[in-house]
Amino acid sequence: MIFKWFNAEQGSAVERFAKRDRLNPLELLPWILAIAAYYVFPSYLPLGSQILLTILFAISLDLALGYAGIITLGHAAFFGVGAYSAGLYALHVTGEPLSGLVVAAIAAGILGLLSGLVILRTTGLTLIMLTLAVLLIVQEFANRARPITGGADGLNGIAMLPIFGVFRFDLFGHTAYWYCLSVLFVMWIFGLLLVRSPFGRSLTGVRENITRMHSIGAPVRRRLVTIYTISAAMAGVAGALLAQTSQFVGLATLGFERSGEIVIMLVLGGIGRIYGAIVGVVIFMIAQDSFARANPAFWSFWVGLLLVLIVLFARGGALGIADNLVALLRGRKK
C-alpha cells in the first residue's frame, strides 16, 4: 500500500495531475488509528475527545493560515464564541447537541464574516495585531457580561440531552469520543473537498502570489473573507464540542494561550496540508499530558524544549521530516 503511494506520483505529468486529488488509502490511516485507540486505551477517552476537537480547531486554522495565508493569532475568538453559544443554547433553549453545533457554527461564522470584512483589508503585522484585537474584545466582553456569560466563573450547569435521544454523555467519555470523532470526520471530508476544489486552489494562489491573482481578475478579498468565515464557523464547531463534552464554558476558551498554542501545534505538524493539523495536535497534546503527569510543577519546561527542538531542526514540522524521509527513500531506489 505504501509503495503504491510512492509510485502514485510517478508516471506522466498529466497522469499525476489527474490523480492528484484522488483519496489515497494512506489517508484512512488516522481514522483506523482513532478507532483502534478507543479499544486500546479505553481509560484515556476524555483526553482523546479533547485531542479530536483540538484537531478540528487546528484544521480550521489550517484553512485560513495554511491555505489562504491569513496569519492570525486570534483564532480562539471563534472557538470561544462557538463554545459560549453552544453553552448558552444548551442552558436556555435545549440540550440537544447537534442543533447546538449548528448554532455555534452560525454564531462563530457571523463573527468571522464581520471581523473578516474589516481586518482582511490589511496584511502582515497589522493583520496579526487586528486578529489579536478581535480576540481581546470578545474576551473582555465575555468577562464583563457576567449576567450572560458568568464572567470569570464561566457557564455552569450545562446539561446535555442524549444524542438522537439515545446516546447519553457518560462519565467515562465513551459517547463524547464517538461524537467528537464523527463530527471531526464529517468536517475533515468537507475540508478536503474544499481545499481540492477550484476555490481552494485559488486560495493557494492568493497565498503564493497575490499580485498575480489580482491581475488575472480573481476576487481576492471576497475569497479571503469567504474562507475566513468558513474557518471561523469550523472553529466554532470545535468550541461547541468542548462546551458539550465538558459541560462547562470558561474564559480560557477565549484565551490568548489557546490561540497561540493552536498555531504552535499546527506549525509542529506542518501547515497547509490538513494532516499537519492531525499530527501536530496528537504529538503536542500527548507530550503535554505525559510531561504534566510525570512532573506537575515543571512540565512547561519540557514542552518548551520540545518546541525549540522542532523549530530548530524541523522547519516543515513533523510531516516535513516525513517528506524528507520519503524523498530520501525514493532517491535511493533510483
Added chain:
Amino acid sequence: MKFAKFAAIALAATILPFASAMAQTIKIGFITSYTGQNASVGVMMDKTVKLWMKEHEKDLPAGVKVEILTRDDTGPNPETAKRLATELVTRDKVDFLAGVIWTPNAAAIAPIAAEAKTPFVIMNAGTSAIIPSGGAPYTVRVSFTLWQSSLPLGQWAAKNNLKKVYSLVSDFGPGIDAETAFKKGFTDGGGNLVEAVRMPLATQDFAPFMQKAKDAKPDAVFVFIPAGVQATGVMKAYSDLGLAKEGIKLIGPGDITTDEELPNMGDVALGAITMFHYSAAATRPANQAFLKMWQRDYGANDWPAFEAAATWDGMMAIFDTIKAQGGKVNGEKSYSLLKGWKTDNSPRGPIMIDPENGDIIQNEYLRRVEKVNGVLGNVEIETFQTAVKDPWKLLNPKK
C-alpha cells in the same frame, strides 16, 4: 453495560482487599495549580502534603500505604480540572479527590465526585455556593468561605467608627461573595458602603483602582483578591498612592495580608486589619508545632499561609477517615465519616465539618499586622466569633 462495569468494579473493590490483605494502597488524587496564576499557592499546598506524609505516614494502620497522585490544573481552567478529575476516578481509581485552589475548578469537579461516589475534599476554593445549603454529594470543604470572614468584618467595621467604606474585589465568585457579605454586615450595622467596584480577575496593576478609592475619601478600603502575589500588588498600590497618610485604613479577609507574602510587603502593611481563620503568627500550641515543622523543612523565612493550614487539616481528615475504616476504604463510608469530622488539634484552633452539608465550621479571628521579633505577622487581637457556620447557607436555606 454500564451497570455491569460498575458492578465489576464494585466486586473487584470488595474482593481485592482480601486477595491482597498484606499491602493495601489508598490513592489520593491531588489537583492544584502548579503553573499559571497563583502557582505559588499550588506549590505551598504541595509542600504541605509532602510535610504531612513525612510526619504522619507512620500513623497508618499496618500494611496500609497512601499514594498521592498530583495533577496540575494550570490555573482557573475548569475544563482541565474536570478532565483530570475524571481521569483520576476512572483510570487511576483514586479513593479520594483533594486540593483545588480555584472556585470554578472545584465547581466543575464536584459533580464528578458525586457521579463516581469518590469523596472530594476542597482545600482552598471559598465560594459558598460550591456546597449548597443541602450539601453537595461527596464534596466536603476544609478551607473557608468568604462569607465566614467578610460578614463579621462588616459587623466589626460598623461598630468601630468606620462610617464610609469603599469596596474593591476581584470580579469572580469569591470576590462577589466577599463584597455581598461585607455589605450585609456593614450596612445592617448602619455603615455606608460608598462604592463597590469589581476588578478583572487577572489584574496586575491596582493603582488605577486604588486612586479612585482614594478620591472617594472613605474611612477604609475593603479589598478582596485571591491570596498570593496579587496581595503584594494591592499593598504596593495602597502604599504608593499614600492612602495610609490620608488616614484611609485597609481592611479585608486575610487574603490581602496572606502570611507567605507579608515579608514581601514591608512595613506599609503594618496596621492592616483583617478577619480570618488562620494566621501563621497565632500562638496556640498546635500552630507553633506546625510552624516549627514547616520552618525546619523549608527554611526560617518561609511562612505557611491559610492554604497550607487547610491542606494540613484536609490530610488529617482523610487520614482519620482511613484509620477509622481500618485501611479498607469505601467511598460512601468515607463521605459519611468526613461529614461531622472534627479536631481540636488544627493550627487554626477547633474545627469541624458540618454534618448537615459538609462545609467547614471554624473560629474567626480579628487580626492586625504587627511586628513580632522584627518580623511582620498577622497578630490575632481577639477571637471574634467561635464555631462560625457558613452564613450564606443560613441566609439561603434549602428550598
